[in-house]
Amino acid sequence: MPSSIEKLQKFLRLEAERGYDNRAVVGGLDKIVPNWVSEAREQNLDAELIQRVTQDLNSYGDMDPLSRPPVVQSLLDYLQEQLTANPSLASPAPAEKNTSATRGQDPQSPKGQRERDKGSKGGSGTRSQPSRQAEDVSHLGLNAPLTVLTGIGHQNAQTLQNLGLETLGDLLYYFPRRYIDYSQLKTINRIEYGEELTIIAGVQSVSTRPIRGGQMQIIEVIVSDSTGFLRLSWFNQNWIANRLKPGEQIVISGKVDMYLGRLVMNNPEWETLDQQQLNTNRIVSVYSLTARVTQRMLRRIIHQTVSFWAPRLVDPLPEKVKQSAGLVNLATAIQQVHFPDSFEKLQAARARLAFDEIFMLQLGVLRQRAQWMVGTAQQFNASDEWLEQQVSRLPFRLTSAQHKVIDDIRKDLASGKPMNRLLQGDVGSGKTIVAALAAILVAQGGAQTAFMAPTSILAEQHYRNLLHLMATSADENAPLKPEEIRLLIGDTSESEKQEIRESLKSGVIKILVGTHALIEDPVEFERLQFAIVDEQHRFGVSQRSALRAKGENPHLLVMTATPIPRSLALTVYGDLDLSVMDEMPVGRQPIATYVLHPRERERAYQMIHAQIEKGHQAFIIYPLVEKGDRDEAKAAVEEQARLQKEVFPLLKIGLLHGRLKPEEKDRVMTAFRDQEYQVLVSTSVVEVGVDVPNATVMIVEGANRFGLSQLHQFRGRVGRGQDQSYCLLIPETEDAVENERLTVMSETNNGFVLAERDLEQRGPGEFLGTRQSGFNELKMASLTDVHLIEKARQQAQALFEEDADLSLPENQELNKMLRRFWSDGKGDLS
Ligand code: ADP
Numbered sequence: 009m010p011s012s013i014e015k016l017q018k019f020l021r022l023e024a025e026r027g028y029d030n031r032a033v034v035g036g037l038d039k040i041v042p043n044w045v046s047e048a049r050e051q052n053l054d055a056e057l058i059q060r061v062t063q064d065l066n067s068y069g070d071m072d073p074l075s076r077p078p079v080v081q082s083l084l085d086y087l088q089e090q091l092t093a094n095p096s097l098a099s100p101a102p103a104e105k106n107t108s109a110t111r112g113q114d115p116q117s118p119k120g121q122r123e124r125d126k127g128s129k130g131g132s133g134t135r136s137q138p139s140r141q142a143e144d145v146s147h148l149g150l151n152a153p154l155t156v157l158t159g160i161g162h163q164n165a166q167t168l169q170n171l172g173l174e175t176l177g178d179l180l181y182y183f184p185r186r187y188i189d190y191s192q193l194k195t196i197n198r199i200e201y202g203e204e205l206t207i208i209a210g211v212q213s214v215s216t217r218p219i220r221g222g223q224m225q226i227i228e229v230i231v232s233d234s235t236g237f238l239r240l241s242w243f244n245q246n247w248i249a250n251r252l253k254p255g256e257q258i259v260i261s262g263k264v265d266m267y268l269g270r271l272v273m274n275n276p277e278w279e280t281l282d283q284q285q286l287n288t289n290r291i292v293s294v295y296s297l298t299a300r301v302t303q304r305m306l307r308r309i310i311h312q313t314v315s316f317w318a319p320r321l322v323d324p325l326p327e328k329v330k331q332s333a334g335l336v337n338l339a340t341a342i343q344q345v346h347f348p349d350s351f352e353k354l355q356a357a358r359a360r361l362a363f364d365e366i367f368m369l370q371l372g373v374l375r376q377r378a379q380w381m382v383g384t385a386q387q388f389n390a391s392d393e394w395l396e397q398q399v400s401r402l403p404f405r406l407t408s409a410q411h412k413v414i415d416d417i418r419k420d421l422a423s424g425k426p427m428n429r430l431l432q433g434d435v436g437s438g439k440t441i442v443a444a445l446a447a448i449l450v451a452q453g454g455a456q457t458a459f460m461a462p463t464s465i466l467a468e469q470h471y472r473n474l475l476h477l478m479a480t481s482a483d484e485n486a487p488l489k490p491e492e493i494r495l496l497i498g499d500t501s502e503s504e505k506q507e508i509r510e511s512l513k514s515g516v517i518k519i520l521v522g523t524h525a526l527i528e529d530p531v532e533f534e535r536l537q538f539a540i541v542d543e544q545h546r547f548g549v550s551q552r553s554a555l556r557a558k559g560e561n562p563h564l565l566v567m568t569a570t571p572i573p574r575s576l577a578l579t580v581y582g583d584l585d586l587s588v589m590d591e592m593p594v595g596r597q598p599i600a601t602y603v604l605h606p607r608e609r610e611r612a613y614q615m616i617h618a619q620i621e622k623g624h625q626a627f628i629i630y631p632l633v634e635k636g637d638r639d640e641a642k643a644a645v646e647e648q649a650r651l652q653k654e655v656f657p658l659l660k661i662g663l664l665h666g667r668l669k670p671e672e673k674d675r676v677m678t679a680f681r682d683q684e685y686q687v688l689v690s691t692s693v694v695e696v697g698v699d700v701p702n703a704t705v706m707i708v709e710g711a712n713r714f715g716l717s718q719l720h721q722f723r724g725r726v727g728r729g730q731d732q733s734y735c736l737l738i739p740e741t742e743d744a745v746e747n748e749r750l751t752v753m754s755e756t757n758n759g760f761v762l763a764e765r766d767l768e769q770r771g772p773g774e775f776l777g778t779r780q781s782g783f784n785e786l787k788m789a790s791l792t793d794v795h796l797i798e799k800a801r802q803q804a805q806a807l808f809e810e811d812a813d814l815s816l817p818e819n820q821e822l823n824k825m826l827r828r829f830w831s832d833g834k835g836d837l838s
């Protein structure tokens with residue numbers, strides 16, 4: 009048998025022969041690392057050698073093809089040197105040989121594989137031999153397609169794709185949705201109505217009879233144990249009648265029901281006594297299904313995969329971390345999460361898997377932060393007097409929350425390290441002015457600021473405000489001149505754009521406000537040192553980095569009106585410093601909020617009438633079922649027509665929905681702000697922070713379809729002026745539970761409280777509403793579990809301090825897993 013070094017040489021030569029396409033091993037060279045490392049360890053190979061091989065192979069797939077040949081060649085040279093220096097490495101000691109042979113860890117050998125192939129043909133290929141089947145393809149590793157499993161053909165594999173299941177690895181991480189406790193074994197005389205339990209009994213008789221005029225079949229089976237008889241029935245499952253034979257002993261699990269005064273079981277799970285029990289007589293997992301996939305089938309193939317693979321999994325978590333966090337190992341966790349022996353073990357398994365997720369999230373975030381922090385940034389200092397003077401020029405007094413955030417930002421700007429700050433503040437808390445003060449501070453230091461907002465109307469609103477507050481031409485002491493603040497949006501004329509580009513390059517412009525046009529346009533800044541991103545969740549990760557890339561290591565301030573619960577913020581935005589504005593400017597009245605029954609809609613219309621008579625305006629929101637959903641746009645279109653015709657014939661009603669072009673949306677919004685419409689009918693696209701102080705009524709139809717945080721955003725569209733404003737929520741149904749959920753809205757105007765509730769009710773994925781990298785990966789962890797998050801954070805921090813780039817050999821698996829976890833993050837998380 010070849011030694012591990014020789015095997016590796018074989019692969020590398022094969023790879024060279026193939027022209028470095030990373031196909032010498034199915035799935036890529038890095039697939040052999042886990043097995044290779046354990047063999048190399050068994051042979052006591054040098055740690056340095058192991059590390060070098062691991063690093064080279066792990067990064068091989070990511071390299072561009074041109075840089076691969078030298079890597080392979082130099083690794084080959086290196087291995088040869090090692091062999092020459094120490095010939096005993098060529099063949100491992102006999103004891104080790106045995107170990108690796110019995111474990112079947114020579115999956116690459118074509119001969120070995122042929123032999124196994126032969127073996128499996130001879131075998132019966134039934135479910136009693138799951139591991140043999142998996143072993144045949146162990147060279148594919150966990151990337152093997154599901155078709156390698158017994159009983160999974162092309163068609164089944166396609167169906168399973170609907171569940172996102174493509175490889176064996178996917179199966180391991182396809183966690184049960186819930187569990188049923190069938191571990192309670194009883195004799196027939198002791199069972200009671202309503203219990204979920206298991207009995208072991210012999211089949212007495214099997215009969216089939218048609219019901220509903222022959223449309224359905226009912227299969228009745230009488231079973232008995234030494235204590236009594238029990239009737240079982242199934243509907244339309246004739247195969248059971250063919251399978252069950254009188255005299256056979258079976259295990260039956262299910263819920264005890266009552267029929268004509270007798271205890272019975274309807275549609276119970278059953279298995280023969282001699283087979284491995286996956287569906288009965290234990291804590292049974294329940295998976296999410298799709299058409300043509302049954303629980304039984306999933307349990308069987310998952311069991312097949314888990315029993316072969318779980319013990320072979322290389323645990324990426326360093327031993328030290330596991331110990332200090334009190335975690336079970338990965339093999340146990342995977343086994344127990346699918347086939348728990350007890351609820352305690354299940355709990356431990358879940359804790360481990362959830363820990364992994366948060367831990368990966370944290371490590372990624374720490375790494376990101378470290379990458380940002382290496383750069384230096386320009387320092388900006390402002391004296392207290394200067395700042396006081398600027399603040400005193402404002403038409404209102406800043407809240408103490410605003411003061412505090414300005415202090416945070418001032419410190420960052422003076423630090424010499426690039427600021428990476430997230431400013432989180434409820435709708436209307438006054439974030440814009442804080443950003444604007446920071447921008448003039450930077451302008452004072454002679455540098456430029458880019459201020460990016462998600463829509464033209466919002467960019468325009470910021471631009472006007474900034475101009476008004478910072479560059480009034482009549483005001484001698486104004487910090488900026490009007491030509492030093494400019495607006496760049498899609499609508500900006502080509503000649504003006506040209507002029508903006510020039511004065512940006514020459515440094516005349518100090519603050520450029522705009523939409524994504526800021527990054528799409530070939531504008532060049534003379535000295536961009538500060539980037540502000542408003543409504544940051546509206547931008548993709550790449551757009552934010554593109555803005556930053558317009559300058560050299562500029563300071564970054566991102567703002568969001570989605571109040572993120574602290575536990576979540578620590579996790580998602582751990583790479584950013586966090587400032588929170590949890591205080592509203594004085595004089596704001598809470599928005600009076602009511603949940604109406606659908607039949608009370610007329611009252612909502614009366615409210616609109618009354619407010620419009622006072623000269624105010626109203627929003628009516630219709631639910632967005634799915635982005636780009638035709639019906640949703642249609643609903644808004646039809647409703648607008650109906651309202652116009654039947655309810656408000658004398659009013660002007662605007663219409664806003666997602667299928668309008670961005671310019672059209674902006675046009676409608678602007679017209680509404682300028683009071684050309686009294687009522688605006690909209691889908692949820694209206695959400696973004698537009699200020700229409702004259703609007704005082706917000707009606708949300710289908711309110712049950714929205715999360716609390718989103719409703720709070722809608723509500724924030726009103727109540728921006730001096731007048732009492734109203735928010736009326738109209739759910740689609742009288743469903744008490746749904747409507748109960750909505751009543752929280754009338755109890756509080758605090759976005760943070762609502763966000764916490766929202767997170768509890770809907771989970772992080774829905775809550776964030778974005779495909780934020782890393783979040784798709786959270787299957788097990790709950791972001792409401794602060795204790796877990798803290799634990800994972802601490803461990804990640806400690807590990808990071810020790811081995812920031814995870815280059816130690818014991819952290820190699822972790823490094824790989826981390827890359828997989830973040831694979832679609834493109835390295836920028838915020
Ligand atoms: P948001 O945090 O939602 O972006 P804005 O920055 O748009 O809020 O501010 C909302 C409104 O409150 C604006 O009209 C702004 O001028 C005003 N505002 C901001 N700060 C204060 C304050 N301290 N006192 C009174 N009004 C303020």
Ligand code: MG
Pocket residue numbers: 439440542697
């Ligand atoms: Mg805003």
